[in-house]
Amino acid sequence: MKKALITGVTGQDGSYLAEFLLEQGYQVIGMVRRTSTLNFERIRHIQDRLTLVQGDLLDQVSLIDIIREHRPQEVYNLAAQSFVPTSWQQPVLTGEYTALGVTRLLEAIRVVDPEIRFYQASSSEIFGKVREVPQRETTPLYPRSPYGVAKVYGHWITINYRESYGLFACSGILFNHESPRRGLEFVTRKATYGAARIKLGLEKELRMGNLESRRDWGFAGDYVRAMWLMLQQDEPDDYVVATGETHSVREWLEECFGYLGLDYRDHVVVDSQYLRPAEVDQLIGDATKAREKLGWKPEVSFRELVHMMVDADLELVRQQTGRSG
Numbered sequence: 469m470k471k472a473l474i475t476g477v478t479g480q481d482g483s484y485l486a487e488f489l490l491e492q493g494y495q496v497i498g499m500v501r502r503t504s505t506l507n508f509e510r511i512r513h514i515q516d517r518l519t520l521v522q523g524d525l526l527d528q529v530s531l532i533d534i535i536r537e538h539r540p541q542e543v544y545n546l547a548a549q550s551f552v553p554t555s556w557q558q559p560v561l562t563g564e565y566t567a568l569g570v571t572r573l574l575e576a577i578r579v580v581d582p583e584i585r586f587y588q589a590s591s592s593e594i595f596g597k598v599r600e601v602p603q604r605e606t607t608p609l610y611p612r613s614p615y616g617v618a619k620v621y622g623h624w625i626t627i628n629y630r631e632s633y634g635l636f637a638c639s640g641i642l643f644n645h646e647s648p649r650r651g652l653e654f655v656t657r658k659a660t661y662g663a664a665r666i667k668l669g670l671e672k673e674l675r676m677g678n679l680e681s682r683r684d685w686g687f688a689g690d691y692v693r694a695m696w697l698m699l700q701q702d703e704p705d706d707y708v709v710a711t712g713e714t715h716s717v718r719e720w721l722e723e724c725f726g727y728l729g730l731d732y733r734d735h736v737v738v739d740s741q742y743l744r745p746a747e748v749d750q751l752i753g754d755a756t757k758a759r760e761k762l763g764w765k766p767e768v769s770f771r772e773l774v775h776m777m778v779d780a781d782l783e784l785v786r787q788q789t790g791r792s793g
Contacts, residue, residue, distance in 0.1 A: 473540040475499045475525065475573070476547030477518070480649040481589065483510035485544060485692040490517055492696070497538050499523040499547070510649050525569030531576040535584070542699050544587045545573050548618075551653055552593065555615035556745055566618035567625075574629045574637065585636040585699040588626040591619045592643040592684065592710070592751045602754040605641065605706055612748050623706075630704055638698040643684040643710035643753040645691040646773060648780030655717060656685065657777065659724050664781040666735050667728045668791040673735050677742030679718040682750040686711045687768035687776075697762040710753020711766045723774045728782075 472489050476482045477498030486496050497519045500506060508515055521538070523530040525547055535543070548566040549555065555562040570588055577584045595603045596612035611617045623639045630637040650657040655676070662674035686709075694709045718732075725732035758764045768776070786792060 559614035567621035570622035590639040675739040714752035
C-alpha cells in the first residue's frame with residue numbers, strides 16, 4: 469500500500485485529494501497544525517480512514533519527524549496562507565508559510581528520503597499582471613500580492629531542488645478552483661452563500677469588491693486528480709491546470725442569482741473595502757501540456773460548478789436556520 473502525506477489536509481483541496489487517494493488504495497497521512505480550535509469539518513466523513521499527525525510548516529523538526537516516522541512515497545504540499553486579501557494584512561506570516569514553508573518541507577525530504585515524490589501547490593496568482601493571454605508554463609511571472617510573490621518563491625524553490633538535488637519535485641500551477649467546501653471568505657463562496665441567504669429572506673444585499681475581475685474557474689475535485697497524475701509520470705515537471713475559459717465576478721453573480729430566480733443587480737452592492745491594493749484583472753490558463761502529457765481535462769463546467777455550490781449553500785442555510793423555500 470502506497471503512503472502519501474498531505475499538508476493542509478483539512479482544507480478544500482486537501483479533503484478532495486485525501487478522498488481521491490483513498491479511492492486509489494493509498495494510506496493517507498494528513499498533517500494538521502496544533503491549534504486551540506481544530507476544524508475537521510471537510511474531512512469528517514473520512515477522518516477514521518486517515519492518519520492525522522501534528523506538524524507545522526514553520527517547524528523544520530516536526531516535518532523531519534513526520535517523514536522519518538511515516539515514510540511516505542508521495543508528499544503533497546497544499547498548506548499555505550492562501551487568502552489573497554489577508555496577505556496584505558499579514559505579509560510576513562504569508563511569506564513564512566507560503567514561501568519558506570516549501571523550503572523547509574523540501575529540505576526535510578532531501579535529508580530523510582530524497583526518493584520521495586513531491587507536489588507543490590503553485591497558483592495562477594504568480595502571473596498577476598499577465599504578460600500574455602492565455603497563461604502557460606513558460607509565461608513570465610508578475611505577481612500582484614504578497615501571496616502571489618510567496619507562491620513565486622515556492623514555485624521556483626521547487627524547481628531549484630529538482631535541478632540541484634535530483635528530487636522528483638513538481639509544481640502544479642492551478643488556476644482558481646472552487647467547490648462547496650471553499651471557505652466563506654472567498655469571492656465565489658461568498659456569492660453563493662450570500663445568494664442563498666437572500667433567497668431565503670435572511671438578507672437583502674451582498675457587498676462585493678471588483679465585479680470586473682476575470683478568472684479561470686474550475687472544480688476542485690477535478691484538479692486534485694491532476695496533482696496525482698503529475699507524481700505518476702516518469703519525469704518530474706510543472707503543469708498549468710485550468711479550464712481555458714475566463715468569466716468575470718459579475719458573470720458568476722449573474723449565474724448564481726439567476727439560478728435562484730433573482731437578479732443580482734437588485735442585491736449586490738460594490739464596496740470599496742473589498743477592493744485589492746493591486747488588482748489582478750484577468751487570468752486564463754492554457755492546460756495543453758496537462759492534457760497531452762497527463763491525459764487530464766476538467767469534467768465539471770462553469771455553470772455546473774456554480775449550480776453545485778448554490779445547491780449546497782441553500783441546503784446549508786436551511787440547516788442553519790430551519791428555513792424552507
